Amino acid sequence: MSNESFGDDHEEEIQLIDIETLEFVEHIDSGGMANISLYKWNTNGSTTLVAKKSLFRGSMTRRYRSNLKKEMAILARLDHENIVTTYGAVETVDDFGLVMEYHQFTSYLKFFRCLWDNIQKTSTIDKVLVPLKIKIISEVISAMNYLHNRNPPILHLDLKSDNVLLNSELHAKICDFGLSQMRTLNTLRSRSTVTASSIIGTYGYIDPQRLQDIHVKPTIKSDVYAFGILQWEILTDKISYEELDNALIAFHVANRELRPDISQVPQVLPEELINMMEASWAQEPSDRPTFEELDDHIQTIINRIPAYKEQVRQSRIQILTLYRSLMERCSFASQSSSQCLSHRGHQPYSSGLNDRRYPLNGGDRPRRPISAPNRGSVTKPMTDDPEGNRHSLPDLTNDELAPLLQPSVSVPRYVLEKKLVSTKKVLLVLALFLSVCAITSVGVVVWKTKENKNSPCRILDAPEHGNVTCSTGSDQYNIKCNFVCDEGYGIIGKDTILCSGGKWNDKKPVCERVCDQPEPVSNGELNCTHQYFVNSTCTVKCLNNHQIQGNKTISCETNGNWSNPEPSCTCPHCYVGDKCEYSILWTNVDATLDDLQMYQVIPVNYGRHTFTCTAGIYKWFKFHGKCEDSTAHQSQDCNAGDGYDSASGGAKHAAAELIRKLVQQTLYPEPCDPQNMPTNC
Incomplete structure (x- = not known):
């Protein structure tokens, strides 16, 4: 998927998903490249919301189907946390589509x-x-x-x-x-x-x-x-x-x-x-x-x-x-x-490739697309408006707010209707009310008396290298304290403790020096002890054939720094790939340039890098080679005085010289077979 299209040489095909496991929910979107629909995918006893992207509708030969599945396998092999996951493909007699991750926002x-x-x-x-x-x-x-x-x-x-x-x-x-x-x-x-x-x-x-x-x-x-x-x-x-x-x-x-x-x-x-x-x-x-x-x-x-x-x-x-x-x-x-x-906007997977940037509405000026934010005017909080317009809420003064905050007072209907209630009944109700108040007061006094037999909570001071915030008030028998450590220190114990009836439910925590949490190691595992406090250690284990660079183990020292720089995991010398599965060989470069014709420009893959080579007539039917890496802004000419007998010979010497130069500048890794490279120009 670089400048050149994918060929048919990818042997692996994308995983096919049974159409019977997909339950249609609703149509999401349409665009220049495809149609998108929301489905429920029933797999392994669970249901997952997925997006089905219909890429092509119509009949195709068996060869085209096979090639298409090989091309789509490239997408399914991608594994990055910020790239939408492709689960597999769905194919029917007249439809081919991808099943992908769905996101609600x-x-x-x-x-x-x-x-x-x-x-x-x-x-x-x-x-x-x-x-x-x-x-x-x-x-x-x-x-x-x-x-x-x-x-x-x-x-x-x-x-x-x-x-x-x-x-x-x-x-x-x-x-x-x-x-x-x-x-x-x-x-x-x-x-x-x-x-x-x-x-x-x-x-x-x-x-x-x-x-x-x-x-x-x-x-x-x-x-x-x-x-x-x-x-x-x-x-x-x-x-x-x-x-x-x-x-x-x-x-x-x-x-x-x-x-x-x-x-x-x-x-x-x-x-x-x-x-x-x-x-x-x-x-x-x-x-x-x-x-x-x-x-x-x-x-x-x-x-x-x-x-x-x-x-x-x-x-x-x-x-x-x-x-x-x-x-x-x-x-x-x-x-x-x-x-x-309500999440009905859905994922805009479509590209709208060859269309106008925004659909026009009969004139020269484009309409605002439905997915575009309305930035033409300042927007404010909405209020109910009989005209359907949006406007800001009015600002009210304190005098204007006061009547709105006063509770409304109304006389209950039964009071107005029952004007002949006897004085005895009123006095009886009043007496019962006073009795209940008296009993409640005695209960409160007894409860307070029992409570006061306990000692008030002892006020806690801040730990060294930390701060404490405690609830304040008249009740000294129930207090809550929150503890926070200074930057560079971690808390040992609970960060919140309670005192009830004069007793704390836990010990006061302490603050001890900690080191910063190490960054995750790409292509490796990091195992640490003691939550990054002083004397804790972190050990790195490299995965996928990668080798460790730096010290395998680092320790947190008393000054809050790690004993050594954080290690990393890299591929061994002259190997590349997610699992270091590809070796960088000069023989591959040599084979690529074998069929180079005069003035032809050929791209050459070298590990993760790509450069181009060409060759032209120098003099007396001798050839002059030239190779260039536009990304590294480096090029190399080779004519060896009188030139070379073939276009490929000139290009190979130029390629070898360019690789040596970029290896010396640490921009390229050295090949595994440097002894096979031709001599200098």
Whole structure:
């Protein structure tokens, strides 16, 4: 799913799911690429909500079916926490579709539209959203970095806010990637439909190079450009180029370097995020970073945020609480609002590839899409209005509020009707009432007397390196105390203890020095003792054939630091892959260049990297080789004085020299068979 389409050489086919195990619930959405429906999947004795994406309807030969299932197996093998999971495929006589993970909050765009259409967005809300937005941006970067580091790289080519889903905990999940690059699927669709354009993506997110020339092949930098536009939409909660149609977008982006308005980004957000965004949507692809570089950048921003994880957790709690309160409000509001909040917006898996960016309504100006937040005017809390209009609640003064707060007084009807009640009955009722009061008072006195036989609760002081907050009041016999340790210290014991009748239910806790919780080890397991207190140890065990880098065991020292840097797990020398299953061999490079013809450009895979090689006539029928890695911005020419006897010979020497150079710069790993490489140029 890189520049080249998937071929038919993938032996493994995607798992097929029995259509009888799927129970239709409702239709979700339709788009340029597919139709989406919600199903109940009955498997292993349980029922799971899933989304079924119908990719192709119509007949196809057995060979096409087999090739399509091989292509789809690539999606099913993807395993990343921020990528929508593909469970398998469903095929019938005239339908082929994918069964995928379903998320109740649908896309980022639709979720936050529900919020901003019902409340007024303030600077306070902007501050609350900062940690959550940074987290979502980092998750999108992580998912895209994972796709681009597959072999071959998987391009998304339709990255936008409609294709970033949110799960129940507001974690990002990207979807709708790679389908446009699948050879078999495109062949089948081209035979059954006629498209107006061959450009892949959604206007507004397509890079300038492809807008200028539809024959330009997309690259990983095309996804980076789309991410820059997506990041602006996340930061501003607006739709980019909302008032422009596709023709104007294409012209101004490609020829006048039009970009979304940076002044719309709230001032509370870090300046580094804006720099990262501008770099991503740079006009020239070579000026845009890779997602690997973006991942390093966002981690640098995160590391400078104090208590980042706790801030994200609090931000997530407050936004979800706000959302749930709106669900209750909108259950009595207009139909459009209630539909939005009842999870009927569903996942926007569709790409809308060759359509206009937004459907037009008879004129030159586009209508606002149903999934787009209404940003045209400031929104405020809704009130009941007979005209059906939304407006803010009026502000009332204290004098105006006073009559509203006074309880209403009315005389019971039976008092007015029974005017002849005798004085004796009234006095009898009064006497009974006074008797009950007297008995109750005696009981209270007796109870207080018994209670006072116990000693009052002893006030507890704060532990060393910590603070204590206790309930205060006249009752000294029932007290509750909460304990909190200073930063860098952890509590031993209960953080809340109670005193009843003068006795505490537990010992006062103490605060001891702790080390920061180590980060999870990729491709490894981390086992720690004593909850990261002083003298606790953490041991790393590497998985999937990876080898440990650094010390296997680290200890928490008395100064609150770990004894050594945290270890990591990496593949052994000259091996790559999720399970280090692929060796990097020069012989593979040599075989790739064997059939190189004069002036032909051939891509060469080298581990996780790809470079290109070519060769031309140097002089007197001798050949001059050249290889280039555009990502690393490195190239190498080779002519060995008089040149080489063949185009492949010149290219092989150039490739060997380029690999040696990048190995020396630690950008490439050394091959397992360096002895087989040709000599220097």
